[in-house]
Amino acid sequence: MRIICPLCGDRDSREFHYRGAAKLINRPDGDASDQAFFDYVYLRDNPAGPNRELWFHETGCRSWLVAERNTVTHEFLSVDLAETAKRGAK
Amino acid sequence: MRYSALQVFLNGLTGNKGWKPVWRNPDPKPYYDVIIIGGGGHGLSTAYYLAKNHGITNVAVLERGYLGGGNVGRNTTIVRANYMLEGNSQFYSHSLKLWEGLEADLNYNTMLSQRGQVMLGHSDGQMDALARRGNMMRMQGDDAVLWGKDEVRKHLYYLNHDSARFPIYGGLMHWRGGTARHDAVAWGYARGADQRGVDLIQNCEVKGFRIENGKVLGVDTSRGFIGAGKVGMTVAGRSSQVGQMAGLRLPIESHVLQAFVTEGLKPIIPHVVSFGMGHFYISQSDKGGLVFGGDLDMYNSYAQRGNLPMVEHVAEAGMALMPMIGKAKMLRSWGGIMDMSMDGTPIIDKTVIDGFFINCGWCYGGFKAVPGSGDAFSHLIATGNYHKAADKFLLKRFETGHVIDETGNGATPNLH
Numbered sequence: 457m458r459i460i461c462p463l464c465g466d467r468d469s470r471e472f473h474y475r476g477a478a479k480l481i482n483r484p485d486g487d488a489s490d491q492a493f494f495d496y497v498y499l500r501d502n503p504a505g506p507n508r509e510l511w512f513h514e515t516g517c518r519s520w521l522v523a524e525r526n527t528v529t530h531e532f533l534s535v536d537l538a539e540t541a542k543r544g545a546k
Numbered sequence: 547m548r549y550s551a552l553q554v555f556l557n558g559l560t561g562n563k564g565w566k567p568v569w570r571n572p573d574p575k576p577y578y579d580v581i582i583i584g585g586g587g588h589g590l591s592t593a594y595y596l597a598k599n600h601g602i603t604n605v606a607v608l609e610r611g612y613l614g615g616g617n618v619g620r621n622t623t624i625v626r627a628n629y630m631l632e633g634n635s636q637f638y639s640h641s642l643k644l645w646e647g648l649e650a651d652l653n654y655n656t657m658l659s660q661r662g663q664v665m666l667g668h669s670d671g672q673m674d675a676l677a678r679r680g681n682m683m684r685m686q687g688d689d690a691v692l693w694g695k696d697e698v699r700k701h702l703y704y705l706n707h708d709s710a711r712f713p714i715y716g717g718l719m720h721w722r723g724g725t726a727r728h729d730a731v732a733w734g735y736a737r738g739a740d741q742r743g744v745d746l747i748q749n750c751e752v753k754g755f756r757i758e759n760g761k762v763l764g765v766d767t768s769r770g771f772i773g774a775g776k777v778g779m780t781v782a783g784r785s786s787q788v789g790q791m792a793g794l795r796l797p798i799e800s801h802v803l804q805a806f807v808t809e810g811l812k813p814i815i816p817h818v819v820s821f822g823m824g825h826f827y828i829s830q831s832d833k834g835g836l837v838f839g840g841d842l843d844m845y846n847s848y849a850q851r852g853n854l855p856m857v858e859h860v861a862e863a864g865m866a867l868m869p870m871i872g873k874a875k876m877l878r879s880w881g882g883i884m885d886m887s888m889d890g891t892p893i894i895d896k897t898v899i900d901g902f903f904i905n906c907g908w909c910y911g912g913f914k915a916v917p918g919s920g921d922a923f924s925h926l927i928a929t930g931n932y933h934k935a936a937d938k939f940l941l942k943r944f945e946t947g948h949v950i951d952e953t954g955n956g957a958t959p960n961l962h
Contacts (some may be wrong), residue, residue, distance in 0.1 A: 457853055470855045474845045476799065476959070490945075497957045498888045498944040499796040502786035504848040527800070527846045530853070 458529050462537050463517040471515045477501065478508035478522045481542050491511055510538065549653050554669035568733060569613075569740035574747050577773035578606045580927055581765060582780060583752050583845075584772075585609025587618035588905055588912065590735035590746075592927070594652075597742035599921070600928035601750045605744045605813065606774075608767060610751040610883075614732030617782050620850070620882040621913045622805050624818055624829065624837045626663045626723035627688045630679050630690070633938030633950040634891060635686045639920025640935035642722060648917055650744060655736030656726050657832065663723030663818035664693070664702070668712040672823075672959025676718040682856040683720065691719045705868055712823050712866070723818060725829050725837075731916055752758075755792045761900040778903040778927050780919075783848065783883025792902055797888040797944045799959040802847035803839065804856055808874040810834030815868075824863030836874055838864060842884065842910070844960050852881045884910050889949035890962025893939040894922050903927050904941065909962055924936050 457469040477500055484492040504527055511521045520538035525531065547553065547566055549582045557564045580596060582589045596602045609615075627642035629635045649656050667673040673692075680690035694716045697705060707714045736746055751768040755777070764773035781788045783800045811834045818829040825841035840860030843852040857879065865872050887893060887907030892915070894905050906924045908915060922936035943949055955961040
């Protein structure tokens with residue numbers, strides 16, 4: 457797999473560390489319910505198809521990225537800085 | 547037909563014309579007492595034990611592809627009971643005991659080979675951890691022997707013992723561990739279930755559930771609606787999708803795990819060797835191929851194939867541990883979709899839907915669990931009570947904080 461980093465361009469996936477579902481950037485507030493934290497920490501949609509996920513460009517620009525990737529074909533559909541994605545989500 | 551040496555002899559004399567297909571290929575009936583979704587190791591063993599232990603024979607196993615075509619046909623065939631934590635320990639112990647009687651029980655040669663499985667240690671700290679694990683295995687009633695440097699050298703003389711990074715300090719030998727013939731396990735259970743009247747229905751994909759007033763009534767499939775009193779799900783990597791059809795969200799991610807086999811070689815590796823620090827484990831098949839695997843590719847995947855960086859990593863780890871295998875040619879590699887649970891421990895439980903049971907989250911350890919999982923899951927489906935060897939694999943443990951985190955990695959699905 458190759459990942460097009462918004463800052464560094466087309467790079468080998470070995471430069472990146474995978475963290476998991478992109479929903480992890482939206483941590484519930486500290487006073488949120490137990491159910492909300494249970495959902496945040498443990499539950500996953502785990503789709504077969506496009507999946508929004510967090511990648512860290514560990515040996516590159518060290519940016520956190522939100523990528524949309526097809527889990528059936530391994531094709532990357534889009535890659536954004538996590539910062540941008542989070543601001544977009546709000 | 548009951549298999550025996552006499553049958554082999556008689557059929558040998560008559561041109562092997564007397565062998566019959568091992569299972570029927572029935573069309574689905576309109577209604578079953580129990581439907582099992584997924585015709586892999588766990589589904590077939592569940593159906594077998596439902597019929598054998600609980601007398602429930604109006605059972606169908608629905609398989610989207612062909613029987614045993616998923617992870618039970620795509621693993622590294624290792625059987626062991628070297629778990630440590632309450633919950634896991636008694637379950638894998640139970641499963642290994644079932645393995646030991648399986649061939650006689652099924653009248654089918656699963657080629658169980660208890661050749662011993664050794665975990666290597668590379669520091670004083672790791673040796674302490676192995677000693678602790680060994681003690682806990684022995685307290686469970688299983689076997690473990692702590693090997694020092696000399697014993698590892700004697701038994702595993704071909705390793706690189708003095709590598710600068712991971713010198714070998716010793717190991718934990720589990721002699722009752724070993725390997726089994728993966729396909730034969732699926733086929734043996736399929737044959738046993740079929741003989742007891744279970745319908746094994748292939749090319750039948752479940753498309754949805756029919757649920758009314760919180761009770762499951764049946765499943766919609768590619769071959770029409772099939773009614774059921776109870777439905778059990780054993781679909782490994784596809785658990786999230788099938789669960790979603792029933793409105794469940796599960797604490798699972800699906801990841802790809804690769805494994806490899808070399809050309810056939812003369813006997814050289816008599817045990818199963820686990821090199822945890824390099825994420826590498828290896829055994830030699832009865833055909834002579836070196837069967838080895840490593841770590842997950844580390845990203846969600848349903849592709850049943852991995853990528854080259856992990857191939858390189860596994861090969862490097864193998865070369866670091868046993869430089870001699872560099873001469874062997876890698877013949878094939880394959881990937882399986884692992885249902886990675888958030889604490890590394892499986893789930894065998896009821897659900898909020900009356901009559902719908904789930905069996906998932908086996909991570910990359912599902913093969914050795916096939917007999918135990920089928921026994922425990924069939925017990926739960928038939929009686930509504932948890933099997934005593936599997937009464938900690940609850941779905942709600944994540945919510946209540948009773949996770950069974952063998953490796954202590956916390957809520958991460960890909961590090962267990």
